[in-house]
Amino acid sequence: MSDEFEPRIIAFCCQYCSYSAADMAGSMRLQYPTNVEIVLIPCTGRFDVILALKAFESGADGVYVAGCLEGNCHFVDGNIRAKKRVAYLANELKKIGIEPERIAMYNLSASMGPRFAEIVTEFTDNIKALGPSPVKKKLAA
Amino acid sequence: MIIAERKPIDEIKSFIEGQKKVLVVGCRGCVTVCNAGGTKEVEILASLLRLDAQKEGHDVTVDEHTLERQCDPEYIDELVEFVDKKYDAILSMACSVGPQFLSRRYPKENIFPALNTNFIGGALAHGIWAEHCQACGNCIIHKFGGMCPVTRCSKSLMNGPCGGSAGGVCEISKEVECIWHLIATKFMEEGKLEQFAPIQPIKDWSSSRDGGPRKIVREELVK
Known part of the structure; x- marks a missing residue:
């Protein structure tokens, strides 16, 4: 086995876009790293900072939220709200010395x-x- | 409601430095509604503190509990089962009444405020709160079109606006609306400008903080 660091990444994916895009990537037989574990959410508006914090507490090396293109949210502005929550959390992580990236x-x-x-x-x-x-x-x- | 916001994480960290067992206590009252110290905010703060401790390699336990209210003794009593577990520090996420009540009920505990209590206000929109009352103890908003110049005028003028009012905003900041401009506009629009004319007497501040810390005793309710 390789000693190369294999991160554990949690992706919160909206069912209307990125989750379907993941399906499509699979159908297209596209190759991508296996490090990402997908969590289906009904809209990125459902994403909450505590979900990401729990992921980090449980050993995730990175977390990302994938939502619809801006202006195309099924629930109007769920993705805009998620974007603000991600920015808020990045700032909080930075304050406790965890890389906001x-x-x-x-x-x-x-x-x-x-x-x-x-x-x-x-x-x-x-x-x-x-x-x-x-x-x-x-x-x- | 009382509007509060969480203290900076560095300040909270300084309270619990070197402590091994910490309890974060939330309140389901005002601070839940203003998203500062309810169950969710308790979870977030506790999680951040755990992550910070883990990152530093410190073995710290951070537990969470939210009380119905921290400003009523009967709910404060509920915390006894947690206090029995011997925490090194208890962080109260209520308005400043909470940590004071906790300190009085559990005098041997190390209790810290995790919030800064800001003002009595309301939500203009989700995530935006503004001060609307400063508890002067003698409400007179009916004289001013339902608006409070005591709180919402930067100088608490009783006979405004002053020369610092321009374009509907206060001279202290473009973000602060001139309440006297709003009062005058409302009276003009309603054709009630005569209500604006009387000179208001000097406000009696003895019912406010100037009379010292206040207390209300209602005999019909006292057991």
């Missing part, structure tokens, strides 16, 4: 299977570059 917001539509695969790859690479979560590092020590 460990939380991110992405926007895509249901038809963007290739973009889904691209996001998974991009975020996984970002987290790999950051290394293991500082919380986990201490837990393992």
Whole structure:
């Protein structure tokens, strides 16, 4: 087995867009890292900072929220609300010394299977570059 | 309701530095409604404190509990089962009444305020609150079109507006509306400008904080 750091990433995906895009990426047989575990949410408006905090407490190295393109939310502004919550949490994490880049917001539509695969790859690479979560590092020590 | 906001995380961290067992106590009263200290905010603060401790490699337990209210003794009593578990520090996420009541009921505990209590106000929209009352103890808003110049005029003028009012905003900030402008506009629109004319007497502040800390005793309710 390789000793390379394999991050554990939790993605909160909206059922109307990114979750369907993940389906499409699968149907298209697109390759992307296996580090991401998807949590289906009815809309990114359902995303709450506590969900991401619990993920970090449980050992996640990164968390991202993937919602509809801005202006296309099925519930009008769920994705805009999620974006603000992500920004709020990034700031809170920074204050306790956790890299704010460990939380991110992405926007895509249901038809963007290739973009889904691209996001998974991009975020996984970002987290790999950051290394293991500082919380986990201490837990393992 | 009473509007409060969470203290900066660094200040809260300084309260519990070196402590091993911490309890975060929320309140289902005003601070739940203004999203400062309800069950959800307790969860978030506790989680942040746990993450911070884990990151530093400190073995810290952070427990959570939310009381119905922290400004009534019967609900404060409920906390006894938690206090028995011997916490090194208790963070109260209520308005400042909460930590004071907790400190009085549990004098041996280390109790800290996790919120800053800001004002008595209402929600202009979700996530936006504004001060509307400063509890002067003698409400006179009926004289001013249902608006309170005591609170909402920067100088608490009884006969405004002053020269600092321009374009409907106060000279202290463009973010602060001139309440006297609103009062005058309302009277003009309703054709009741004569109600604006009488000179209001000097306000008697003895019912406010100037009379010292206040207390109400209602004999018909006292057991």
